[in-house]
Amino acid sequence: MTERQTVAVIGGGAAGLAAAISAAECGDRVIVLERMDRVGKKILATGNGRCNLMNTGAPEYHGDDRFAERVLWLCGAKEQMRFWRAHGLALWEEEAGRVYPVTGQASTVLDTLRFTLEKLGVEIRTGVRVTGLKRTDAGWLVLTEGEAVPCDRVIVAGGGKAQPKLGSDGSTYALLEAHGHRLINPKPALTQIETETDPIRGLSGIRVRAEVTVLRGQRRMRREEGELLFTDYGVSGICAMQCAAYITPAAELSVNLLPGMANENEIENALRHRRNIWRGQPADRLLCGLLVPRLAERVADQAGVKTKDREAEELKNDELHQLACVLRDFRLKPTGIKGFESAQVTAGGIDTEDFSPINLESQLAPGLHAAGEILNVDGDCGGFNLMFAFGSGILAGLNGRKRP
Numbered sequence: 001m002t003e004r005q006t007v008a009v010i011g012g013g014a015a016g017l018a019a020a021i022s023a024a025e026c027g028d029r030v031i032v033l034e035r036m037d038r039v040g041k042k043i044l045a046t047g048n049g050r051c052n053l054m055n056t057g058a059p060e061y062h063g064d065d066r067f068a069e070r071v072l073w074l075c076g077a078k079e080q081m082r083f084w085r086a087h088g089l090a091l092w093e094e095e096a097g098r099v100y101p102v103t104g105q106a107s108t109v110l111d112t113l114r115f116t117l118e119k120l121g122v123e124i125r126t127g128v129r130v131t132g133l134k135r136t137d138a139g140w141l142v143l144t145e146g147e148a149v150p151c152d153r154v155i156v157a158g159g160g161k162a163q164p165k166l167g168s169d170g171s172t173y174a175l176l177e178a179h180g181h182r183l184i185n186p187k188p189a190l191t192q193i194e195t196e197t198d199p200i201r202g203l204s205g206i207r208v209r210a211e212v213t214v215l216r217g218q219r220r221m222r223r224e225e226g227e228l229l230f231t232d233y234g235v236s237g238i239c240a241m242q243c244a245a246y247i248t249p250a251a252e253l254s255v256n257l258l259p260g261m262a263n264e265n266e267i268e269n270a271l272r273h274r275r276n277i278w279r280g281q282p283a284d285r286l287l288c289g290l291l292v293p294r295l296a297e298r299v300a301d302q303a304g305v306k307t308k309d310r311e312a313e314e315l316k317n318d319e320l321h322q323l324a325c326v327l328r329d330f331r332l333k334p335t336g337i338k339g340f341e342s343a344q345v346t347a348g349g350i351d352t353e354d355f356s357p358i359n360l361e362s363q364l365a366p367g368l369h370a371a372g373e374i375l376n377v378d379g380d381c382g383g384f385n386l387m388f389a390f391g392s393g394i395l396a397g398l399n400g401r402k403r404p
C-alpha cells in the first residue's frame with residue numbers, strides 16, 4: 001500500500017478545485033490555498049452567470065494547442081461528463097456543442113465542487129497568498145505571507161492575468177519560473193477591440209450578425225462569423241473577442257455586414273431592386289430592411305454616397321456599387337484592445353514543453369504540477385477554457401493513477 005501523501009493546491013479556481021477533488025479521491029490529504037476570501041469567484045462570472053463548462057465539438061485552442069489536445073484526449077468531454085455525473089451535476093448541451101449545468105446557474109457548478117470537497121475532507125484556506133515554493137529533502141514547502149506549508153506534491157493552479165479582481169493577478173507565474181520554467185509573454189485574449197470612433201459614431205448598442213476578418217496588409221489573420229456589438233470605443237461580442245488576439249498596430253478590421261449574401265454582385269442587384277421599390281422616396285430608405293438606419297448612415301458615409309436631399313432613383317449605378325462594396329467590407333481601424341481588466345482569458349503563460357500531459361508534472365522538478373490557465377493554452381469562446389482548466393486539473397490531481 002502506498003503512503004498517504006499531502007498535496008498542496010495553489011489557487012481555488014476551476015483547475016485547482018478539480019485537482020483537489022481528484023487527488024482527495026485517490027486518498028491524498030489535500031490543502032487548497034486561495035488568496036481571495038472565497039474559492040471559485042471566476043467560475044460564478046463565467047458564461048454570463050450560466051457557466052459554459054465544456055464543449056463537445058472539435059478542440060479550438062491556441063498557444064500550446066497540441067498539448068491541450070493531448071490533455072483532453074485523456075480527460076476531455078466524455079471523461080469530464082463522467083466526472084460531473086459522478087458528483088451529481090446534471091448537464092445540458094446547446095448549439096455548437098456548448099455544455100451548461102441544467103440549472104443554467106454557474107453557482108450550481110461551484111456548489112457541486114465545494115460540497116464534494118467538503119465531503120472528501122479537503123482543507124480550504126482562503127485569504128492566503130502564496131509567495132514562494134521551496135524544494136526540500138522531504139518534498140516541497142509552500143511559502144505564504146504568514147507560514148510555510150510542507151507537502152509531498154504541489155499543484156500550481158493560480159490562473160493567468162485575466163480579470164485580476166476575480167483573483168488571478170499573474171502572481172503564480174514566478175513560482176514556476178523559479179524552478180526553471182519559461183514564461184511566454186501573457187497577453188489579454190477574448191476581449192473587446194478599440195477602434196477609431198468616427199466610422200462608428202452613434203452606433204453604440206447596435207448588434208449585427210456579421211463576418212469579421214482581421215487583415216494585415218493583404219493577409220487574412222483571422223475570420224469569425226457571429227454577433228458583433230458596436231460600442232462607444234469600438235466593437236465587442238463573441239466575433240470581435242475571438243479576433244482580439246490578432247490585433248497589431250498594422251491590423252485592420254473588415255466587417256461583412258451581409259454575410260448571408262454570396263458576393264458584391266448579389267448585393268448590387270438587391271440594391272438596384274430596392275432603388276425601384278423606393279422610387280420617389282428619400283434615398284436613405286434604400287438600405288431600410290437590411291440595416292438599422294444609424295448603421296446605414298455610416299455605411300453611406302464610408303461609401304462616399306450622399307443620400308440626404310435626394311430621391312432613391314437619383315442614385316447612380318456606380319454609387320450602388322460603392323455601397324455594395326462597403327456592405328461587404330465595412331472597414332474599421334483598430335487602435336488597441338481592452339486589457340486584462342476586461343479580458344476573459346490570458347494568451348501566453350508557462351511553456352508546457354517541460355510538463356507531462358499525462359499528470360501535468362514538471363519534468364524539471366518532480367512533485368511540482370501546473371494546471372489551467374497558468375499554462376500557455378487559451379481556447380475559443382464556447383466552453384474550451386473551462387474544459388482545459390477542469391481536464392488538466394483532474395489529471396494533475398490523479399497524478400497518473402486511475403480514478404478509484
Ligand SMILES: Cc1cc2nc3c(=O)[nH]c(=O)nc-3n(C[C@H](O)[C@H](O)[C@H](O)COP(=O)(O)OP(=O)(O)OC[C@H]3O[C@@H](n4cnc5c(N)ncnc54)[C@H](O)[C@@H]3O)c2cc1C
Pocket residue numbers: 010011012013014015016033034035036039040041042043045046047048051052053054128129130131157158159160162163166167168169170171172343344345371372373374382383384385386387389
Ligand atoms: C467573465 C468571464 C467569463 C468566462 N466565461 C467562460 C465560459 O463560459 N466558458 C469557458 O470555458 N471559460 C470562460 N471563461 C474563462 C475561464 O473562466 C478560465 O479560463 C478558467 O476559469 C481558468 O481557470 P483556472 O483555475 O486556471 O484559473 P482561475 O479561475 O483564474 O483561478 C485561479 C485561482 O488562483 C487564485 N490565486 C492566484 N494567485 C494566487 C496566489 N499567489 N496565492 C493563492 N491563490 C492565488 C486566484 O484567486 C483564483 O481563485 C471566462 C472568464 C471570464 C473572466
